[in-house]
Amino acid sequence: MIDLHCHILPGIDDGPDDMAGTLAMAREHVARGTTTVVATPHVGWDYPNSAEVIAAGVLEVNAALQAEGIPLEVLPGAEVALTRAVDMSAEQLGALRLGGSPWLLLEAPISVDAPGIDGLVGIVQSRGVRVLLAHPERCASFHTDPDLLARLIAGGCLAQVTAGALTGFFGRTVQAAARRYVDAGLVHVVASDSHDDRHRAPGMGEQMDASGYADLRDWMATDVPRALLDGVPVPPRPAFTPEKPKRRRFWR
Numbered sequence: 623m624i625d626l627h628c629h630i631l632p633g634i635d636d637g638p639d640d641m642a643g644t645l646a647m648a649r650e651h652v653a654r655g656t657t658t659v660v661a662t663p664h665v666g667w668d669y670p671n672s673a674e675v676i677a678a679g680v681l682e683v684n685a686a687l688q689a690e691g692i693p694l695e696v697l698p699g700a701e702v703a704l705t706r707a708v709d710m711s712a713e714q715l716g717a718l719r720l721g722g723s724p725w726l727l728l729e730a731p732i733s734v735d736a737p738g739i740d741g742l743v744g745i746v747q748s749r750g751v752r753v754l755l756a757h758p759e760r761c762a763s764f765h766t767d768p769d770l771l772a773r774l775i776a777g778g779c780l781a782q783v784t785a786g787a788l789t790g791f792f793g794r795t796v797q798a799a800a801r802r803y804v805d806a807g808l809v810h811v812v813a814s815d816s817h818d819d820r821h822r823a824p825g826m827g828e829q830m831d832a833s834g835y836a837d838l839r840d841w842m843a844t845d846v847p848r849a850l851l852d853g854v855p856v857p858p859r860p861a862f863t864p865e866k867p868k869r870r871r872f873w874r
């Protein structure tokens with residue numbers, strides 16, 4: 623699997639504090655079947671990370687992974703806050719794309735009902751990047767405007783759902799939104815959005831299976847992420863019938 627959204631770099635955002643934490647996350651990724659991770663530290667007004675800092679962090683992490691014999695590839699990327707992205711140049715945005723692909727991981731404000739999201743996303747798109755929306759299911763604006771995600775997808779965006787959202791980690795409202803978007807064909811990618819090796823830990827496959835989306839697991843966790851990184855068209859979604867989630871407690 624390929625994880626396009628993961629806070630794995632040490633010490634530059636709300637991910638691990640040090641390399642030991644990064645390596646613990648990396649081991650967890652490998653144990654759960656992930657082969658490639660795009661490091662997506664926050665880039666926003668509160669985390670002013672630059673492409674240069676991220677690239678240096680990725681080099682350091684890959685060297686540590688090699689030294690430890692952990693078979694995980696880490697590519698540079700970022701999770702860029704929408705409110706910061708609209709203020710960045712085409713060059714700055716381009717330098718933060720996922721693994722040098724055409725795609726930028728863009729985060730809409732989580733808890734505020736931000737007005738005018740369509741227009742702001744359009745501004746970012748007009749600067750030459752393609753937009754992968756990070757976890758719209760966690761953003762209040764998408765809850766209060768049920769057609770917002772469909773409009774953005776029609777406008778050329780793709781959407782990433784967080785694996786834990788599907789199993790209820792972020793509560794029932796977020797879970798229901800995530801399932802509604804997947805069922806409606808508005809989601810293309812599942813990612814871990816992991817921040818550590820325990821509480822918000824790596825892994826996507828188990829959550830896809832446990833939430834009744836096993837038929838979409840390969841497409842959302844491997845095939846589409848690969849296509850995005852390669853800059854090729856998204857492969858057609860396999861047919862699937864939404865299942866009810868399995869009745870069991872899921873711990874992440």
Ligand SMILES: [Fe+2]
Pocket residue numbers: 627628629701815
């Ligand atoms: Fe994130």
